[in-house]
Amino acid sequence: MKADVGLVGLAVMGQNLVLNIARKGYTVAVYNRTAERTKRFIEERVKSEKIVPAYSIEDFVNSLSKPRKIILMVKAGKPVDDMIGELLPYLEKGDLIIDGGNSHYADTDRRLKELAKEGILYLGMGVSGGEYGALHGPSLMPGGTRDAYALVERILMDIAARTEDGPCCTYVGDGSAGHFVKMVHNGIEYSIMQSIAEIYDLMRKGLNLSTEQIGSIFEDWNNGELSSFLMEISSKIMRWNDEETGKPLVELILDKAEQKGTGKWSTQAALDLGVPTFSMAASVFARVVSYYKEERQRLSKLYHKHLTLSESVTIEELEKALSLAYFLSYSQGIWLIHEASKTFNYGIDLLEVLRIWKGGCIIRSKMLDFLIELLKDSQDNLTFLNDEKAQKFVEERLDSAVKVSNFARSLAIPSPAINGCLDYLFSLTTDSLPANLIQAQRDFFGAHTFERIDKPGTFHVEWQPLD
Ligand SMILES: NC(=O)c1ccc[n+]([C@@H]2O[C@H](COP(=O)([O-])OP(=O)(O)OC[C@H]3O[C@@H](n4cnc5c(N)ncnc54)[C@H](OP(=O)(O)O)[C@@H]3O)[C@@H](O)[C@H]2O)c1
Incomplete structure (x- = not known):
């Protein structure tokens, strides 16, 4: 039996999100850079849930059903690039990586482009609600391509918080929209x-x-x-x-x-x-x-x-x-x-x-x-x-x-x-701001010009003789 989804990064957010996904009936493969953390998680927090630990990237990737769906919950910044770099050699075209951390949106755009060249799908997903939300239902803000979203829509809808207006998850938009939001x-x-x-x-x-x-x-x-x-x-x-x-x-x-x-x-x-x-x-x-x-x-x-x-x-x-x-x-x-x-x-x-x-x-x-x-x-x-x-x-x-x-x-x-x-x-809500004086000052020392309220055009005044 291959796992439905994989998650990398078993700190507070990762652990709780894994338990949430497993409690919704999915099998989850997990991996963490430091093996000790994985062992402790399995021993201390996993009971009857369908959670499969892996202790090498290769085993982790191989334990996933295709197309593979991998959620990263690692520290934002270089660790995300490092993990993507480690996963890439084992992935195939059509596999999906979801970055659930608080990555900067510009990094998400860059990773999206880089991975698209390799045929790997990518979502930048905001996850809010802290550890409690991750376990009991977070607000999820995924962004990227619609194709990528379609692969995990059901899982995300299942694990998200619910209100009378439906699950707190939606396809937020293209590119880094999810991380921006x-x-x-x-x-x-x-x-x-x-x-x-x-x-x-x-x-x-x-x-x-x-x-x-x-x-x-x-x-x-x-x-x-x-x-x-x-x-x-x-x-x-x-x-x-x-x-x-x-x-x-x-x-x-x-x-x-x-x-x-x-x-x-x-x-x-x-x-x-x-x-x-x-x-x-x-x-x-x-x-x-x-x-x-x-x-x-x-x-x-x-x-x-x-x-x-x-x-x-x-x-x-x-x-x-x-x-x-x-x-x-x-x-x-x-x-x-x-x-x-x-x-x-x-x-x-x-x-x-x-x-x-x-x-x-x-x-x-x-x-x-x-x-x-x-x-x-x-x-x-x-x-x-x-x-x-x-x-x-x-x-x-x-x-x-x-x-x-x-x-x-x-x-x-x-x-x-x-x-x-x-x-x-x-x-x-103020019609008249003192930006008129700012404009005059700018024009005075830098000839930056100004507009007038009584006639169209751009104006400049020789406020003081240059010589
Ligand atoms: N905490 C929150 O309430 C919250 C809420 C929303 C979103 N987030 C975001 O969710 C992400 C995870 O947050 P977190 O608080 O659970 O954990 P975190 O303290 O931000 O990150 C720790 C995790 O990142 C891994 N890691 C660090 N450097 C790594 C590297 N170079 N390569 C591989 N793995 C590396 C750690 O593995 P090791 O065990 O090997 O060190 C550990 O699993 C972050 O982006 C965070 O900003 C957090």
């Missing part, structure tokens, strides 16, 4: 996580609420319009006490946030494609600055911020501010995906993207239903803002968000994501 998913995730963290900071420092009280509020919010995976886990985190000290664990965790790159890549892509993802970029910088712990400690002793305190805020106003931040984080991400789809000819259906984010993934939330409704009303509504319902939604929350921002500012509490969302909104 997963990358932006993570960019949105950065922005929402940072927004929640800023509201938490304001609650503890501005309103003097205890961690437990914040946990209760987050729990309440999770039953309302902020219902989402990230709100749910944040409420649980607030209630988690350290076994050793009995204190809330979150209070004992060092305030230095790590990153693996997808937030940074989203921002880089946004800069390349010209999409103003203010809060996504600010959230990456928030993690960067968090890393300067010693510098922050030193400077915090030097600077005493005697600011005039703004009016305090209510819990309801905080909820509204966070809700607006969620909405605007999705807005930035969907716009970025649309722009990429146009530029790279991905052919992405944005409604499908929103639908497959409804279950399994880290950014799943009740708000996605509202966004789907807005996009269904008008497919051109890429920022969601061109709609009366969106206008009403924003207007009902804007005053609270500004109050929250002012309160945070007056306490010198940084709130880059909340402010990034507000600046994104204000910039997009």
Whole structure:
């Protein structure tokens, strides 16, 4: 009996995905670079599942039914190229490799082209939901050719999370579309996580609420319009006490946030494609600055911020501010995906993207239903803002968000994501920006020319004599 599918890379994601696939009735062959990890996995986690270990690449490939379908769940970057290089000598035309890691989309495009020359099919697939999602049903974002997708569609549909709108998997689009969408998913995730963290900071420092009280509020919010995976886990985190000290664990965790790159890549892509993802970029910088712990400690002793305190805020106003931040984080991400789809000819259906984010993934939330409704009303509504319902939604929350921002500012509490969302909104909804002065400055020092509001054409002024 040959295995239906193979998986390489038995770290947290790989192990759980294998168990998920096997529990759906498929036979899975597994391989990991370090044999010890494979042995431990088989001994400790595999019970009655149909999982076949292999300890050489050759045995692994030979244990698969043809055309072979191999999922890579290895560290992104060079390890993916290394694994492809090791597999290639044993593969035949028509076999399929699926990269389920967080690869950079440009790498996926390159690998697609290289493998097409060898007759090997390739999919770049975003997998969201962490280890729990991988085991119980992730959100899957595969991209590449339709032929390749057709080979594994049934398996992917079977293992994906399910909502009332179907399995959280769709053919996302051509080329690196799947990895691009997963990358932006993570960019949105950065922005929402940072927004929640800023509201938490304001609650503890501005309103003097205890961690437990914040946990209760987050729990309440999770039953309302902020219902989402990230709100749910944040409420649980607030209630988690350290076994050793009995204190809330979150209070004992060092305030230095790590990153693996997808937030940074989203921002880089946004800069390349010209999409103003203010809060996504600010959230990456928030993690960067968090890393300067010693510098922050030193400077915090030097600077005493005697600011005039703004009016305090209510819990309801905080909820509204966070809700607006969620909405605007999705807005930035969907716009970025649309722009990429146009530029790279991905052919992405944005409604499908929103639908497959409804279950399994880290950014799943009740708000996605509202966004789907807005996009269904008008497919051109890429920022969601061109709609009366969106206008009403924003207007009902804007005053609270500004109050929250002012309160945070007056306490010198940084709130880059909340402010990034507000600046994104204000910039997009302002007729007259001061870019006229920027243009004049550019023309002054570099003869870059400018346009005028009162007549067509391109103009330049000799602002100062050259000699
Ligand atoms: N963790 C998450 O929540 C999450 C969520 C979504 C997506 N992802 C993505 O999914 C992928 C797997 O993530 P992970 O957290 O499970 O594991 P990981 O820590 O990113 O990677 C570890 C795995 O990669 C293998 N590996 C590393 N270098 C290799 C090389 N040069 N050749 C062959 N294999 C190599 C390791 O094998 P050895 O045992 O031999 O070291 C191990 O199986 C990553 O791309 C990650 O970004 C992760």
